[in-house]
Structures are given as C-alpha cells and as structure tokens.
Amino acid sequence: MSSTPVGGRLDGLTNGSADWSGLRVVVAGLGVSGFAAADALNERGAHVVAVDAGDPDANTALGERARILDILDVDVRLGAEHVAGMPPDFAADLVITSPGWRPDQPLLVAAAAAGVPVWGEVELAWRMRAAVGPAPWLTVTGTNGKTTTVTMLAHMLRAAGLRATAAGNVGTPILEAVLHPEPYDVIAVELxxxxxxxxxxxxxxxSVCLNVAPDHVDWHGSFEDYTAAKGKVYANTKVACVYNVQDPTTEQLVRDAEVQEGCRAIGFTLGMPGPSMVGVVDDILADRAFVEERKTSAAELATLDDVRGDAATLAPHNVANALAAAALARTYGVPPVAVRDGLRSFRPEPHRIADCGEVDGVRYVDDSKATNPHAALASLLSFEHVVWIAGGLLKGADVEDLVREAAPRLRAVVLIGADRAVLAEALARHAPDVPVVDVPSTDTGVMDVVVEHASGLARSGDVVLLAPAAASMDMFTNYGARGDAFAAAVDRRGAGRAAGGDGSTDPEGGRS
Known part of the structure; x- marks a missing residue:
C-alpha cells in the first residue's frame, strides 16, 4: 500500500460511487484504455497526470485524445522524457498503467521504488463498478482463442435475452462497458x-483459461511467470472455473487457485464428456455439467454444423472455443437453445482461418492471427495437405514441437520475415524431405511472390495456408495488414487465371 497520506483510501475504492475526489493519479499510456481511465478518474474529481511517449503529430489518434483531455483540464504530458520516471512535481497516490507497459518500464520501476501502487485499467474498471447490482463478469484468457470465445459467449448471452457485451482485450475498453449509461446484465471479458x-x-x-503455451515470455520474463499470470483469471471466482481437459496446465491452474466457497471445476473436451464436463458426442455439443442427472444424462447444446456456420472448414480449436463459451454461458443460466442460437449468429473475426477462395483446385486460407506456434499448429492440424506460409517475428518462441507435429501434413513451405531462418533450421531437422522456399524480401508488396511460390508447390485439393507462427511487425503494420496482403495477392492470382494468364509474377527468393 502507498506510503502517501491518502494511500489508505485505496482500500475503500471498491465501486464507482466511492470518493475518488482528490486522488492523485498518473495514467501511464494514452491508448484507448488509458484515455478511458483518465476521463473516468477526472470526472470523479481525481487529479490526473496523463503521460505517453508518443508524438501527437505522428499519431493523429493520440493527438485527438490528448486534445480532448486537455479541454477537460487533465494534465497531459507527451514525449519520451515524461515516461522515464515518475513526474517529479506530482506526488502520486496511484499509477494506472497501459496493459502493454512491462514491469521493467522506468516509470513503473520508479513507482514501485516509491511505494506507489500500480493498477491496470482492468483493476480500475472492477473497482468502478456500480455499488449496487453490478454486472457480473465472465472472464476469458488463454494463449489462443480468447477473442473468438468471448464473442461467441456474448452472442449466446444476447440470444438468451440478456443485455450483454464483449469487452476488455477484445477491443472495447472494459471501463467503458462498466460505466455505460445503460447498464449491462452481464459482461464477457477478454483478459x-x-x-x-x-x-x-x-x-x-x-472464468476460463483456454490453453497455455509459450508466448510473451519476453514481457513476463519466463514461461512460469506467464503461466502464473494466466492462472490469475481463476482467483476469487464465484461459481465455476472452466478448464481445458486436453491441456493439463489449465486444470492445474484451477487446482492452485484460491476461489470462493462452492465454486465448481468444469472441464471442456473435444471427446466424450464425463460428469461436470461439456464435450462432443457424435456431432453434438453435449452438457454433462449443468443438468440435474449429470451422472447418467446430458443436454444437447448445439451441433458441429452450428459451430461451422458458413465456413468451409470446421477447425477443432473453434469447437473447443465454442464449448468453453457454452460452459461459461451455462454457469449464468443460459438455456441450451440460446447456446445454439448464439453459435448460429456468430461470425468469426477476420484473419482467423478465413477462406480467401479457390484457384485451380487449391484453397487459400488466411490465418494471419496465428501469431505464435501454438496457434499455427492448431491451424495446420485443421487440414490434411498444406503448403504453409510461415515466418515473421518469433519473439523467442520455440518452433521445434510445431514443426515436428506439423511435418506429416506439409506439402511444402514458403518462409518470410525476419526469423525465417529459425523455421528453416527446424524444418531441416524434422521435415528434411519437404520443399522449402526462402523469400528474403521484407517489402510488404512481396506477398504476390509468396503466393506465386505457394501456388507452384500446391496440388489440386491442397490448402495454401498463411499461419505464420510469428508476429508481423517486421514487414506489416499488424497481422490484419499481413492477412489483407495475402488475400489481395490471392485475388490477383485468381483474376489473372480467369483472364487466361497464369496469374504469375516475377518470383524472387530461392529454394533452400
């Protein structure tokens, strides 16, 4: 707890109606969530200094947020010098940090050294909920599948007639959802x-942790610390902790969690569900957790076709996401018909196993969102014969298991991006007979070349799959831009073939 004179007040700040006035707060980072935090605190009478290293002239969104806060009399300080430590002229009681700021960021280190508590915007949002009848949270984390799961969950909740939304890491700041003028009945929260x-x-x-695989180790410092952070999703859970039967780490995190009295452990599985589980029986999503006679009977929630929707491919990991969402919805009393109707109304976000068309009998699939090895493997296991487009920034991730398990499905591989050599070495060890093409250019326009190489290596019936297993920032603004470039290149190739040409470009790069 803070050593400042009003530091003891923080314990009493447990709802939006508490006395926040006079609190001295540094808001670190003026992204969407930081702006929401500064605005909410200022509105409640707190003294706010908002800092960000960015240049407002080079970032129109940052500049606009800064101008609005300045109009509201928030003290906004922009530039690298303002995030190099705590403001020397402001005796802060609290720091609210952007989720992307690492614990070793100098301002946060200085706050810890001074005994000033640091909260994230999610912690602030929880403490600003309504004093009476706040909307319960259904929380979702995991290395992969979070956004799909919370979006499915929100559809199920709304299909049950509830006023619900998906918020948090999914896009809408959780603080905005908590403080919405028309209160929600329940909130699906991606963390x-x-x-x-x-x-x-x-x-x-x-709460649920969908899966745990190495990711963001550079931020957390170790895989153990990353796993521990994921496990915090279960802390203090009231009704049910949902875990992945196929991922023993998630079950262990439930076992280790301090939960509220009476909280149940509910498993989800792609296999036959046991008691207190949801799973798959033939082509049915079945519930043996929230029925009266769960030892001997099950409730039908939906079919696999309901999960598939309009997609050409039913990816196993999307079935798992649907089961996890269904389990959370059922904890809140959502009836089976609303689970089914929610899945039927759901449409995947872009760049998640998105079909980009078929040319000469070859399917092209954009899974640019597969930004780590765990996600890429789930994508690769959805198809029998794959020409794999992979590479980018691996962020120190180990690709050995990915390549070893994917090898039997690989027709060929086209490598792009800064860390493609790491993938090439793993392929040489675990798939030495698989043709590999190395494309050294990091120009964003190179995707035509990549698609041309992949098309030449594919056979009719194969899938050309963009599932990079890596981040995109070495070549593209984000994974969405990478996926868009791939889809556009596929469109150009298809148009070229339809016009009677071969749709080819001048390929660069070489076979390794």
Whole structure:
C-alpha cells in the first residue's frame, strides 16, 4: 500500500460511487484504455497526470485524445522524457498503467521504488463498478482463442435475452462497458496476460483459461511467470472455473487457485464428456455439467454444423472455443437453445482461418492471427495437405514441437520475415524431405511472390495456408495488414487465371 497520506483510501475504492475526489493519479499510456481511465478518474474529481511517449503529430489518434483531455483540464504530458520516471512535481497516490507497459518500464520501476501502487485499467474498471447490482463478469484468457470465445459467449448471452457485451482485450475498453449509461446484465471479458498481471481484486462469476503455451515470455520474463499470470483469471471466482481437459496446465491452474466457497471445476473436451464436463458426442455439443442427472444424462447444446456456420472448414480449436463459451454461458443460466442460437449468429473475426477462395483446385486460407506456434499448429492440424506460409517475428518462441507435429501434413513451405531462418533450421531437422522456399524480401508488396511460390508447390485439393507462427511487425503494420496482403495477392492470382494468364509474377527468393 502507498506510503502517501491518502494511500489508505485505496482500500475503500471498491465501486464507482466511492470518493475518488482528490486522488492523485498518473495514467501511464494514452491508448484507448488509458484515455478511458483518465476521463473516468477526472470526472470523479481525481487529479490526473496523463503521460505517453508518443508524438501527437505522428499519431493523429493520440493527438485527438490528448486534445480532448486537455479541454477537460487533465494534465497531459507527451514525449519520451515524461515516461522515464515518475513526474517529479506530482506526488502520486496511484499509477494506472497501459496493459502493454512491462514491469521493467522506468516509470513503473520508479513507482514501485516509491511505494506507489500500480493498477491496470482492468483493476480500475472492477473497482468502478456500480455499488449496487453490478454486472457480473465472465472472464476469458488463454494463449489462443480468447477473442473468438468471448464473442461467441456474448452472442449466446444476447440470444438468451440478456443485455450483454464483449469487452476488455477484445477491443472495447472494459471501463467503458462498466460505466455505460445503460447498464449491462452481464459482461464477457477478454483478459490478456498483461492485463491479468496488473489485476488483483477481480472476483468473476465464472472464468476460463483456454490453453497455455509459450508466448510473451519476453514481457513476463519466463514461461512460469506467464503461466502464473494466466492462472490469475481463476482467483476469487464465484461459481465455476472452466478448464481445458486436453491441456493439463489449465486444470492445474484451477487446482492452485484460491476461489470462493462452492465454486465448481468444469472441464471442456473435444471427446466424450464425463460428469461436470461439456464435450462432443457424435456431432453434438453435449452438457454433462449443468443438468440435474449429470451422472447418467446430458443436454444437447448445439451441433458441429452450428459451430461451422458458413465456413468451409470446421477447425477443432473453434469447437473447443465454442464449448468453453457454452460452459461459461451455462454457469449464468443460459438455456441450451440460446447456446445454439448464439453459435448460429456468430461470425468469426477476420484473419482467423478465413477462406480467401479457390484457384485451380487449391484453397487459400488466411490465418494471419496465428501469431505464435501454438496457434499455427492448431491451424495446420485443421487440414490434411498444406503448403504453409510461415515466418515473421518469433519473439523467442520455440518452433521445434510445431514443426515436428506439423511435418506429416506439409506439402511444402514458403518462409518470410525476419526469423525465417529459425523455421528453416527446424524444418531441416524434422521435415528434411519437404520443399522449402526462402523469400528474403521484407517489402510488404512481396506477398504476390509468396503466393506465386505457394501456388507452384500446391496440388489440386491442397490448402495454401498463411499461419505464420510469428508476429508481423517486421514487414506489416499488424497481422490484419499481413492477412489483407495475402488475400489481395490471392485475388490477383485468381483474376489473372480467369483472364487466361497464369496469374504469375516475377518470383524472387530461392529454394533452400
């Protein structure tokens, strides 16, 4: 707790109606969530200094947020010098940090050294909920599948007639959802490991960790610390902790969690569900957790076709996401028909196993969102014969298991990006007979060349799959831009073939 004179007040700040006036707060980072935090605190009478290293002239969104806060009399300080330590002229009682700021960021280190508490915006949102009848949270984390799961969950909740939304890491700041003028009945909350690291007071109605695989180790310092951050999703859960039967780490995190009395452990599985599980029986999503006679009977929630929707491919990991969402919805009393209707109304976000068309009998699939090895493997296992487009920034991730397990499905591989050599070495060890093409150019326009190489290596019936297993920032603005470039290149190739040409470009790069 803070050593400042008003530091003891923080314990009493447990709802939006508490006395926040006079609190001296540094808001670190003026992204969407930082702006929401500064605005909410200022509105409640807190003294706010908002800092960000960015240049408002080079970032129109940052400049606009800074101008609005300045109009509201928030003290906004922009530039690298303002994030190099705590403001020397401001005796802060509290720091609210952007989720992307690492614990070793100088301002946060200085706050810790001064005994000033650091909260994330999720912690702030939890403490600003309504004093009476606040909307319960259904929280979702995991290395992969979070956004799909919370979006499916929100559809199920709304299909049950509830006023519900998906918020948090999914896009809408959780603080905006909590303070919405028309209160929600329930909120589906996506939480990243960063957000969980800075949260301590949350007590969700129900929670799930979908899976745990190495990711963001550079941020957390070790895989153990990353796993521990994911496990915080279960802390203080009231009704049910949902875990992945196929991922023993998630079950262990439930076993290790301090939960509220009466909280249940509910498993989800792609296999036959046991009691207190949801799973798959033939082509049915079945519930043996929230029925009266769960030892001997099950409730039908939906079919695999309901999960598939309009997609050409039913990816196993999307079935798992649907089961996890269904389990959370059922903890809140959502009836089976609403689970089914929610899945039927759901449409995947872009760049998640998105079909980009078929040319000469070859399917092209954009899974640019597969930004780590765990996600890429799930994508690769959805298809029998794959020409794999992979590479980018691996962020120190180990690709050995990915390549070893994917090898039997690989027709060929086209490598792009800064860390393609790491993948090439793993392929040489575990798939030495698989043709590999190395494309050295990091120009964003190179995707035509990549698609041309992949098309030449594919056979009719194969899938050309962009599932990079890596981040995109070495070549593209983000994974969405990478996926868009791939889809556009596929469109150009298809148009070229339709016009009677071969749709080819001048390929660059060489076969390794």
């Amino acid at each position: 990243s490991s960063y957000q969980l690291h800075w949260s301590d007071s949350l007590a969700p109605h129900a």
